Amino acid sequence: MSHLEKDAFGAKLGMWLFLFTEILLFGGVFLLYSVYLAKYPKEFGLGGKQLDLVYGATNTVVLLTSSLFAAMSVTAIKRGAKKATLSLLTGTIGCAFIFLFIKYLEWSAKIHHGIYPNSPKLIEGPPGESIFFGLYYLTTGLHGIHVIIGSVLMAWTAVMVQREVLHAGDNVTLENVTLYWHLVDLVWIFIFPLYYLIL
Amino acid sequence: MTNESAENILSYGKLVTVWVTLLVLTAATIMVTRVELGVWKVWAALAIASIKSGLVIAFFMHMKYEPRLFRIILFVALFTLAGFIGGTFFDVLYR
Numbered sequence: 001m002s003h004l005e006k007d008a009f010g011a012k013l014g015m016w017l018f019l020f021t022e023i024l025l026f027g028g029v030f031l032l033y034s035v036y037l038a039k040y041p042k043e044f045g046l047g048g049k050q051l052d053l054v055y056g057a058t059n060t061v062v063l064l065t066s067s068l069f070a071a072m073s074v075t076a077i078k079r080g081a082k083k084a085t086l087s088l089l090t091g092t093i094g095c096a097f098i099f100l101f102i103k104y105l106e107w108s109a110k111i112h113h114g115i116y117p118n119s120p121k122l123i124e125g126p127p128g129e130s131i132f133f134g135l136y137y138l139t140t141g142l143h144g145i146h147v148i149i150g151s152v153l154m155a156w157t158a159v160m161v162q163r164e165v166l167h168a169g170d171n172v173t174l175e176n177v178t179l180y181w182h183l184v185d186l187v188w189i190f191i192f193p194l195y196y197l198i199l
Numbered sequence: 200m201t202n203e204s205a206e207n208i209l210s211y212g213k214l215v216t217v218w219v220t221l222l223v224l225t226a227a228t229i230m231v232t233r234v235e236l237g238v239w240k241v242w243a244a245l246a247i248a249s250i251k252s253g254l255v256i257a258f259f260m261h262m263k264y265e266p267r268l269f270r271i272i273l274f275v276a277l278f279t280l281a282g283f284i285g286g287t288f289f290d291v292l293y294r
Contacts, residue, residue: 009266016269020276027280034284035291053229060225068218071209071259078208175261182260189251192225193244197232 008172015176019183022146026187029139033194036131043128047136048199050115055106056196059099060188066095067185070154070178080168082161089158092181096151103144107137139191146184153177207264217258224251 037044073088114121115133122130157177160166166174228247232240257263262270 012265013269016272020272023276024280024283027283031284031287035287038288038291057225057229061222064218064221064225067255067259068214071214071217072211074261075208075211075214179260182255185259186252186255189248189255190245193228193232193248197228198241198244 008170011172011176012179015179019179022183022187026139026142026190029135029142030190030194033135033139036128036135040126040128040131043126044132045199047129047132048195050110051136051196052106052109053196055102056192059102060192062095062099062102063185063188066092066099067182069095070181074171074175074178077161077166077171077174078168082164082167085161085174086158089154089161093151093154093158096147096154099147100144103140107140136195139195143184143187143191146187150177150181150184153180207261209258209261214258217254221251221254224254 069088069091073085073092076084076088110116110133116122117134117137122133154177157166157174160173224247228244231243231247234240236243256273262273
């Protein structure tokens with residue numbers, strides 16, 4: 001039993017070290033944001049007012065709920081409740097799809113208004129505005145890719161729970177996948193005020 | 200092994216409490232930023248976001264129940280990031 005314990009510890013430590021590289025990756029994007037905000041406060045303000053607060057706030061609630069389901073799935077598998085684990089993982093993936101659908105609505109509304117990287121409207125406008133929307137697409141796009149990867153990992157984990165490869169005695173893979181999912185939520189916790197609220 | 204994992208299981212009730220707190224803080228951050236506070240609303244929004252992150256890391260991500268090593272490397276990562284941001288602003292503002 002002791003070797004299994006050590007293994008789970010190492011696996012979780014490895015996952016956390018990977019998550020720190022993710023924090024630094026998104027940290028770099030937020031650093032760009034803050035430097036350009038200091039340089040172009042007016043253009044960032046005008047850009048931020050064009051983002052839809054309702055979409056942003058709804059997606060915040062959806063992601064927080066998905067994180068709750070993910071955290072509950074860890075409790076469920078440790079208690080040996082296979083059915084509950086599967087339902088909670090399905091709930092998490094469902095929230096991920098709702099999030100991506102709202103993001104799709106949001107992006108298509110922007111693109112419909114001629115706001116996308118290198119669009120004629122942004123090229124003619126002030127440089128600060130095109131930097132704002134460039135960063136908006138970069139940050140939310142990078143975050144969206146993480147949501148897609150997280151959903152795929154979650155679906156794969158659910159299959160392993162179904163096949164009982166993962167169970168109460170050995171669940172570190174499920175824990176690590178949910179850690180990744182919570183990181184996606186953490187990043188959004190900062191994207192939401194920076195892009196939708198403070199400008 | 201069994202003792203250790205028994206400590207680590209967070210009840211559904213506790214997780215739901217954390218979730219409700221996160222929703223309340225989300226509502227608070229929206230309200231705070233609708234009021235004209237000038238630069239302070241940036242700091243208020245970032246402070247609330249940091250509290251929310253702390254809750255997610257401590258409970259949803261089980262950090263509160265992990266060995267101290269995990270928290271040490273978390274702070275190393277956060278200080279590194281803070282150092283990058285501080286250093287960059289030193290350059291941008293005083294160039």
